Amino acid sequence: xxxxxxxxxxxxxxxxxxxxxxxxxxxxxxxxxxxxxxxxxxxxxxxxxxxxxxxxxxxxxxxxxxxxxxxxxxxxxxxxxxxxxxxxxxxxxxxxxxxxxxxxxxxxxxxxxxxxxxxxxxxxxxxxxxxxxxxxxxxxxxxxxxxxxxxxxxxxxxxxxxxxxxxxxxxxxxxxxxxxxxxxxxxxxxxxxxxxxxxxxxxxxxxxxxxxxxxxxxxxxxxxxxxxxxxxxxxxxxxxxxxxxxxxxxxxxxxxxxxxxxxxx
Amino acid sequence: xxxxxxxxxxxxxxxxxxxxxxxxxxxxxxxxxxxxxxxxxxxxxxxxxxxxxxxxxxxxxxxxxxxxxxxxxxxxxxxxxxxxxxxxxxxxxxxxxxxxxxxxxxxxxxxxxxxxxxxxxxxxxxxxxxxxxxxxxxxxxxxxxxxxxxxxxxxxxxxxxxxxxxxxxxxxxxxxxxxxxxxxxxxxxxxxxxxxxxxxxxxxxxxxxxxxxxxxxxxxxxxxxxxxxxxxxxxxxxxxxxxxxxxxxxxxxxxxxxxxxxxxxxxxxxxxxxxxxxxxxxxxxxxxxxxxxxxxxxxxxxxxxxxxxxxxxxxxxxxxxxxxxxxxxxxxxxxxxxxxxxxxxxxxxxx
Numbered sequence: 037x038x039x040x041x042x043x044x045x046x047x048x049x050x051x052x053x054x055x056x057x058x059x060x061x062x063x064x065x066x067x068x069x070x071x072x073x074x075x076x077x078x079x080x081x082x083x084x085x086x087x088x089x090x091x092x093x094x095x096x097x098x099x100x101x102x103x104x105x106x107x108x109x110x111x112x113x114x115x116x117x118x119x120x121x122x123x124x125x126x127x128x129x130x131x132x133x134x135x136x137x138x139x140x141x142x143x144x145x146x147x148x149x150x151x152x153x154x155x156x157x158x159x160x161x162x163x164x165x166x167x168x169x170x171x172x173x174x175x176x177x178x179x180x181x182x183x184x185x186x187x188x189x190x191x192x193x194x195x196x197x198x199x200x201x202x203x204x205x206x207x208x209x210x211x212x213x214x215x216x217x218x219x220x221x222x223x224x225x226x227x228x229x230x231x232x233x234x235x236x237x238x239x240x241x242x243x244x245x246x247x248x249x250x251x252x253x254x255x256x257x258x259x260x261x262x263x264x265x266x267x268x269x270x271x272x273x274x275x276x277x278x279x280x281x282x283x284x285x286x287x288x289x290x291x292x293x294x295x296x297x298x299x300x301x
Numbered sequence: 302x303x304x305x306x307x308x309x310x311x312x313x314x315x316x317x318x319x320x321x322x323x324x325x326x327x328x329x330x331x332x333x334x335x336x337x338x339x340x341x342x343x344x345x346x347x348x349x350x351x352x353x354x355x356x357x358x359x360x361x362x363x364x365x366x367x368x369x370x371x372x373x374x375x376x377x378x379x380x381x382x383x384x385x386x387x388x389x390x391x392x393x394x395x396x397x398x399x400x401x402x403x404x405x406x407x408x409x410x411x412x413x414x415x416x417x418x419x420x421x422x423x424x425x426x427x428x429x430x431x432x433x434x435x436x437x438x439x440x441x442x443x444x445x446x447x448x449x450x451x452x453x454x455x456x457x458x459x460x461x462x463x464x465x466x467x468x469x470x471x472x473x474x475x476x477x478x479x480x481x482x483x484x485x486x487x488x489x490x491x492x493x494x495x496x497x498x499x500x501x502x503x504x505x506x507x508x509x510x511x512x513x514x515x516x517x518x519x520x521x522x523x524x525x526x527x528x529x530x531x532x533x534x535x536x537x538x539x540x541x542x543x544x545x546x547x548x549x550x551x552x553x554x555x556x557x558x559x560x561x562x563x564x565x566x567x568x569x570x571x572x573x574x575x576x577x578x579x580x581x582x583x584x585x586x587x588x589x590x591x592x593x594x595x596x597x598x599x600x601x602x603x604x605x606x607x608x609x610x611x612x613x614x615x616x617x618x619x620x621x622x623x624x625x626x627x628x629x630x631x632x633x634x635x636x637x638x639x640x641x642x643x644x645x646x647x648x649x650x651x652x
Contacts, residue, residue, distance in 0.1 A: 095509060121511035133506035135499050137628055146499045149492050150511030156520060159491035160484060170492065213511050 047106075048073045048249050049094075049125070049217050054103035054113070056089050056273075063089040064273045066103070069251075071217065076243060076250045078260045080284075081270035082293055087253045088130055090270065091219055094251075095127050096120040107217070122150055126215035128206040130222045130253070134194040140205060141190040144177040147212035180208040183242070200231050204238075211246060218242075220252035224259050236262050261285070269293065306633050317475075325471045333471065334539065335583055340474035341535045342575040344481045346559040347568065348528030351485055353557070354565035354628075355494065356521040357501030359435040361553050362422065363529050365442030366415040368449060368548035370530025371537035373411035375462045376455075378404045378538070383464040390460065391453045404468045408477075408534040415530025416523045418445070423519045430504075439550060449545045461544030462537075469538045477535065481528055486568055488524070497521050501566070562617055563624050570626030578610075585609055 051069040055062065064086040071077055079087050092098045094105055096117040105113040112120050126147075135143050152159075152173075154166040181187040184204040189197065194205060203223055210218060223239070224232045236259050243250055254260050260267065261281045269277040269284060271293040277284055284290055324336050345363065352360045376384075376397050384393050392398065426437045449456045456462070488494050496517050499507040508514050537543045555578075563574030585606035592599045599605075617625065629635075 097505065097509070116513075117505075117508040118511045118513045121509060127509055129506065129509075133503050133509075135502035135506065137502060138495070138498060142495055142498075145492070146495045146507070146512070147510040149496045149499075152492050154492075156488065156491070156493045159493050160488040162487065162491070166491070173492065209510065 046072065048108065049251075050106045051090075051094065052104050052106065054090070054093050054100040054105060056086070056093055056098055057101040062273055064093070064270070067093075067270070067273075067275060069268060071249050071251055073249055074243065074247070075266065076239065076252070076264050078264035078267045079251065079253045079270065080255070080260055080267060081276075084272075085270040086273040087270055088221060089273075091127065091221055091253065094120075094219065095125060118150070121213050121215075124214070124216035125219065126210035126213045126217070127219040128203070128210050128221055128223060130225065132199075132202050132206060134202060134205060134209075136193075136195045138194060139190065140181065140186055140192050140194050140197065141174075141177060143194050143205060144180055144209050144212050145173055147209045148173040148177060150213060177208075177212060180211050183211075183245075184208045184238075199226050203227070203235075207238075207242070211242065215246075215248065217249045217251065220250065220254075222253050222255065224254055224256040227256075229258075232256055232259055235259065239263060309633050321471055321475055335580060337471055337474045337539050339576045339579045340471075340478040341532055341539065342556070342559060342579050343478045343572050344528055344532040344535065345556050346563065346571040346575040347481055347485050348525045348532060349556050350560045350563075350565065350568070350571045351488075351497075351528070352521050352525035354560055354567070354571075355489055355501060356497040356518060358427070358518060358522065359431055360438045360522065360525070361435045361550065361557070362419070362438035362442045362526070363556050364548040364550060364552040365438075365445035366419060366526040366529035367533030367536065367552065368442075368445055368545070369415040369418050370408070370411035370533035371543050371548070372449060372456055372462070373414050373530070374404065374407040374534030375465045375537045375543055376400075377402050377407035377410060378466055378468070379462065379464060380466070387460075387463050388454075388457055390457070393457075394454045397455065404466070404534075404538055405473075408531050411534040412527040412530040415533070416527040419523045419526030420519070423522045427515060427518045427522060439553070442548075442550065442553065446545050446548050449548075456545070459545060461542060461546075463542045465537050465541050465543070467538060467541055469535060474535060474539070477531065481531075482568060482572070485528075489568070493517070493520070498566075558614065561624055562614065564626035564628065565624060566628035567624065567626035567630055569631035570624055570629075573631070574625060582606065582610060 047070050049071045051067055053066045053068055054064065055066055056064045067090050079090065081087050089098065093100045093113070096112070096115055096119070100113050103113070104111050107123055107125065110123070112123060112125070135146060138146070152169055154163070154169055158166045178187060178190070181190060184207060186201060186205055186208065189201070194202065197205060207220070207223070220239070224235050227235060239250060239252070240263055242248060264281060267279065267281055267284045268275060269287070269290050276289045276293060277287045279287070324333055328336070345367065349363050352358050377400055379387070380401055381399060384398055422438070422441045426434060426441065429437050450459050452458065489497070496507070496512045499510065499512055500514060500517060504514060559574050559578050560571055562578065563570030563572070588599070588605045588609060589601060589603050591601040
């Protein structure tokens with residue numbers, strides 16, 4: 037990507053002061069976020085800061101109490117998760133949510149279903165139109181599985197995979213929806229340093245290959261500092277800092293949020 | 302392997318055809334009726350398994366949809382004279398009193414009407430989850446039954462309908478059962494089937510993968526009701542008489558029993574258990590009578606077979622928690638493996 041392209045990049049997704057209240061509890065307050073095309077941006081913060089809640093608002097699992105979310109100049113807040121996915125936002129889950137009893141390949145194939153043009157009669161009767169679609173769905177899914185290194189395990193039951201592979205499968209599944217924006221919820225959770233390093237390269241690689249914009253929640257600071265161009269920091273639902281990795285590393289409020297404040301300060 | 306399975310499948314189909322042919326020609330009325338009943342319960346079991354087993358919706362509306370199918374089929378096939386004789390309390394309304402069409406058309410209309418009722422019920426009910434959905438669908442099935450009891454001029458109320466022409470022979474029953482199996486297997490193995498299974502496995506993940514939950518749940522619910530309507534219609538034809546009492550919740554539980562025993566989410570499991578339960582409940586009648594073991598004679602207690610069936614059910618639920626087949630399908634490789642008891646190769650690799 038050339039330098040002057042970088043300058044002209046416009047906002048792809050934007051959250052405008054989104055707030056999520058559960059009864060009297062404000063989980064996220066006035067969260068503002070903007071991603072430009074091709075960026076990798078991280079969202080960090082201590083446990084319970086509201087990071088996953090922010091993800092859930094963007095993907096439509098929760099409807100924001102206030103504020104709106106714009107993707108490609110279209111408002112997506114208020115839509116249902118499946119509609120938002122159709123418009124180009126895919127995600128993975130913090131507590132892996134694979135389709136447990138189904139095979140690795142089926143898991144990825146399911147994510148292709150939203151692009152299926154045949155109706156259920158054409159599918160059940162296996163008409164040529166559906167057969168063509170099914171064939172290209174399988175080809176695309178196998179390509180994605182090869183990308184994440186799971187092609188050999190296509191017929192395994194998804195939950196029989198080791199943890200790291202399950203995370204990769206979730207990413208392959210999310211990619212199968214043809215997203216513009218990919219939200220990764222703690223992709224490196226439970227990974228060892230070697231796996232974490234592989235994952236870092238992998239995230240960069242898929243960003244380039246699939247022309248993605250990536251927004252991720254992560255606790256592994258080497259991943260966060262290694263690949264993200266910008267970082268948002270949440271604490272108790274409030275955005276306490278926003279900037280480049282080096283700015284965040286030296287930000288006093290971030291350090292306090294993570295390490296605590298001395299009583300007599 | 303492929304060739305062997307083809308031969309085995311071919312011989313199985315041939316065996317079934319020969320069996321049905323000899324049953325049709327040589328069997329007495331009673332066993333023939335039971336065999337026909339097996340086919341109908343296969344249809345009913347599969348229709349319920351599509352909704353409960355494959356889509357994971359806990360729906361207990363089966364008897365209601367069957368009632369719609371059964372009454373539609375009966376009213377459209379009974380002759381004008383029979384209708385006049387049956388509706389002696391209050392005459393049947395026009396135009397139903399003058400319609401008489403072949404049963405296969407009637408079955409299709411019955412299925413479509415049941416599907417339409419499911420479509421109407423689905424919009425409010427499918428927003429519910431789990432047990433709440435079960436209770437709501439059960440309630441709707443009861444409402445359908447109560448409506449039937451109280452619409453004297455259409456359904457003859459509590460008196461029921463008699464003299465439904467018995468036109469569907471064993472070939473029709475098994476033919477329709479085979480078509481149902483083919484339709485459901487084909488749907489389940491398509492992209493739509495995968496979407497339904499995804500909803501069963503994890504609704505939140507399915508929705509996040511772009512699957513419209515409501516649309517797919519409704520699709521499954523409507524298709525299930527369609528086949529339930531056809532099954533109900535065939536039951537009406539086989540029995541010759543129907544009454545609202547037949548379609549109470551116990552009927553739904555009988556079919557639920559079939560799919561739980563066979564495995565929620567297994568077509569072959571449903572077929573096996575539909576046959577086993579239909580024949581089992583009838584032929585276990587032996588134990589209702591006194592049996593002499595030589596050293597010990599059991600007293601004949603009416604209803605003893607239900608105790609035995611309950612015990613079998615409990616054993617299955619305890620030892621095969623997911624039913625006989627779980628979500629798996631029966632295949633030849635599995636059977637041969639099981640019965641040949643060939644030890645696995647070194648490292649547990651199957652030969």
